[in-house]
Amino acid sequence: MTPKIHVICSDQARNGKTLLSRIIADELTLIGREPMIFDAEFPSGGIRLYLPERTRLVDLGKIGGRMAMIDTILGTSPRDYVIDLPCRLLVETFKLLEQIDFIVEARKAGFSTIVLFIIDRQFSSLRAARQVYNGGQFDRYVPVRNLAVGHVSDFSQVHNLYGEIAEDGEIVLSLLERSILNFLEQRGFSFSAFMMNHYDPLPHDIRRPLRSFLNDVFAQLRDIHGRIEVSGLRRMGLV
Amino acid sequence: MKPTLILVGADKGGVGKTTISRALLDFLTRKNVMSRAFDTENPRGTLHRFYPTITEVIDLHHVGDQMKILDTLDTVNVRLTLVDLKAGNLGRALDTFEKIGVLEAARAGHFDLGLIHVIGPAIASMDEIGELAKFMQGVNYVVARNFVNETSFFEWDPKTYKRYFARMKAQDEIDIPKLNEMAYEQVDLSGVTFKDFIDNKAADGTQANFSFVLRGYVRRWCYEIDQEFERLALLQNLFTQRAPAAAAAE
Numbered sequence: 001m002t003p004k005i006h007v008i009c010s011d012q013a014r015n016g017k018t019l020l021s022r023i024i025a026d027e028l029t030l031i032g033r034e035p036m037i038f039d040a041e042f043p044s045g046g047i048r049l050y051l052p053e054r055t056r057l058v059d060l061g062k063i064g065g066r067m068a069m070i071d072t073i074l075g076t077s078p079r080d081y082v083i084d085l086p087c088r089l090l091v092e093t094f095k096l097l098e099q100i101d102f103i104v105e106a107r108k109a110g111f112s113t114i115v116l117f118i119i120d121r122q123f124s125s126l127r128a129a130r131q132v133y134n135g136g137q138f139d140r141y142v143p144v145r146n147l148a149v150g151h152v153s154d155f156s157q158v159h160n161l162y163g164e165i166a167e168d169g170e171i172v173l174s175l176l177e178r179s180i181l182n183f184l185e186q187r188g189f190s191f192s193a194f195m196m197n198h199y200d201p202l203p204h205d206i207r208r209p210l211r212s213f214l215n216d217v218f219a220q221l222r223d224i225h226g227r228i229e230v231s232g233l234r235r236m237g238l239v
Numbered sequence: 240m241k242p243t244l245i246l247v248g249a250d251k252g253g254v255g256k257t258t259i260s261r262a263l264l265d266f267l268t269r270k271n272v273m274s275r276a277f278d279t280e281n282p283r284g285t286l287h288r289f290y291p292t293i294t295e296v297i298d299l300h301h302v303g304d305q306m307k308i309l310d311t312l313d314t315v316n317v318r319l320t321l322v323d324l325k326a327g328n329l330g331r332a333l334d335t336f337e338k339i340g341v342l343e344a345a346r347a348g349h350f351d352l353g354l355i356h357v358i359g360p361a362i363a364s365m366d367e368i369g370e371l372a373k374f375m376q377g378v379n380y381v382v383a384r385n386f387v388n389e390t391s392f393f394e395w396d397p398k399t400y401k402r403y404f405a406r407m408k409a410q411d412e413i414d415i416p417k418l419n420e421m422a423y424e425q426v427d428l429s430g431v432t433f434k435d436f437i438d439n440k441a442a443d444g445t446q447a448n449f450s451f452v453l454r455g456y457v458r459r460w461c462y463e464i465d466q467e468f469e470r471l472a473l474l475q476n477l478f479t480q481r482a483p484a485a486a487a488a489e
Contacts, residue, residue: 063421067452074451102453 001033001225002232003078005106005113009085009093012120016146018046019184020116021084025051025220026191027082031039033197038069040073040089049187052122060089066096067118069110094132103137105183112139116171119143119162121150126158133165139163140228146173148181165214169227171220241436242312243319243351243477246333250367252326254359255385257285259415260323261353264290264470265433265461267319272477274319278310281326286323299324299332307342312350318477329356329367333374346377353473355367357412379473380410386417413467421455425449433461 008021021037028035031203039048056072059065073081085093097103103113115138117129125226133141143166145151152158159177176184183206191214193199200207233239241290254447260276270481278286284296297304299322312320324332333354336342345352345484355370368382429449437458441447468474 063419063452067450070455071450075448096452096455099459101458102455105451109355209433 001081002112003080003109003231004225004228005073005083005111006065007085007115008118009081009090009115009132010087010118010120011090011116011125012122015118015120015149016077016144017051017118018050018084020118020144020146020171020173021047021082022050023191023214023217024116024221025054025082026195027221028082029054029190029192030195030218033080035082036072037082037084039084040065040069040093041084041086041205046086047082047086050189060085060093060096070100070102073111074105075113090128090132094135097184098135108138109111112232114138114140114142114224115141116144117165118146118149119151121152121189123152123158126161130161130165133182139231140168140224142169142171142224144171144173147175148173169220169224171217171224173210174213177207180213184210240318241348241350241476242315243473244308244345245319245353245355245473246324246329247321247355247357248324249328249357249359250327250329250370251359253453254357255383255387255415256326257323257358258328258387259357259385260286260321260417261289261385261426261433262423262461263321263468264293266433266465266473267477268432269344269461269465270478272319273317274316274321275315276321278302278323279325279332279424280323281325287482289432299328300335305335305339310369330370337374342374342377346425351379351473351476352377353381353471355381355383357415359385375410379471381471381473382410382412383415384412385415387415387423409482411471411473412487415467416460416463417452418460419456422453422460425453426457433457436462472479 006021006024008017008024010017018041025037035054037047037051037055039045039055039057040060041047042057042061043064045055045057048055048057056068059068060069069083098152106113115132117132119125119129129143143162150161154193181196190198194210230239245263246264247256249256254472257278257280264274264276274284276292277299278284278294278296279299280286280297281296284294287294287296296306297307301489306324308320322332333342342352344350353374354371356368358367371380374416426433429447430442431440433445435442436447436449437454439447439449439454
């Protein structure tokens with residue numbers, strides 16, 4: 001499997017970016033991929049609170065932080081990366097990536113870059129998602145709908161606009177009970193440890209829906225990863 | 240083919256003459272236009288540090304050094320000669336060139352002569368423009384507004400601007416975009432050309448280890464500056480007169 005750079009982003013705050021970043025990082029951990037995470041929520045940190053041993057906090061508002069992240073990705077042995085990008089840095093970061101030809105250089109270095117954009121309730125969020133989609137030559141662009149925060153008000157009216165950016169697949173995060181979300185927000189909680197039963201015994205009303213939720217998201221991620229691999233093989237004429 | 244002589248200068252120091260000379264030489268290299276340079280910052284030679292193989296440090300007020308530039312324009316195997324004038328030397332250099340008939344020869348069409356006048360973020364730079372007007376007949380005059388080291392630039396008052404330029408004919412203007420300070424400093428410290436920095440090559444030609452981010456900033460800056468240079472009539476002449484082999488190689 002080719003190494004992948006996952007950029008998790010949105011134009012809005014508090015809609016599940018860090019949750020999705022954690023799930024992706026833990027899914028990669030479960031399949032033995034040893035991902036490295038860049039937490040751009042500087043200085044407080046977001047995902048670092050949950051996966052401190054894998055996470056590097058970077059200030060992408062400053063050139064030192066940009067160098068720390070990009071030079072690490074392109075200057076060290078390829079591995080999987082997860083970038084948890086706060087909404088305030090969305091425009092600036094994608095502008096930087098475009099300016100320095102990051103996607104092209106990453107591709108040359110053997111990476112596939114996947115942008116996962118969480119679309120919030122406002123129509124402006126769909127517009128922002130389309131701007132990112134139109135602005136980059138990513139290997140995969142995946143819109144994400146988090147049912148816990150809702151989606152653009154009347155989905156039927158924006159179906160065409162959404163459909164275009166979702167043609168390579170989408171991820172839907174299904175609803176979870178508040179009690180489960182509270183459980184997930186415990187500092188240091190790891191989905192991979194949960195899936196390996198490290199937290200047992202757990203009450204059934206947490207364990208079963210959480211496992212079902214994770215299996216659902218993992219399946220969607222694997223489907224997207226699989227499509228990227230097939231595209232790569234197709235490019236090489238092997239499929 | 241007619242040779243081209245370009246002077247890069249300003250009467251004020253620290254406005255970016257050598258940076259623009261470097262950027263121009265880089266641009267010409269990318270366009271496969273062979274060039275040579277003279278660095279009049281005698282004896283130090285900042286431009287020479289970045290382009291040692293094509294640059295010679297000279298004293299423009301020595302007759303022998305004047306001959307090195309001017310008497311070889313027709314015979315040297317390059318299309319373009321660039322002279323990076325030392326700070327505070329522009330007016331004097333033009334005066335010398337006028338006296339020894341260089342400007343007259345350019346006006347008569349023996350070669351193309353261009354002046355890239357680099358101006359900084361001060362009104363004193365505007366005063367220089369008026370002082371140069373008397374030399375500029377027949378010279379392709381380019382004003383380069385240099386943003387490379389500045390976070391902001393003075394606002395050009397349209398009336399003042401028009402007043403200064405009223406006496407000048409056929410001038411072009413280019414803006415040298417801002418380059419990230421750290422990227423600029425890193426290229427400077429490395430002593431390599433912008434092109435080599437982008438290509439991650441050290442001064443001795445070996446593989447370097449420059450930051451990808453900083454290289455990206457420089458690449459972007461060169462792209463933007465190329466667009467500015469491409470607009471200049473003076474340089475377009477070079478491309479249209481280029482040898483077919485060079486054009487094919489591009």
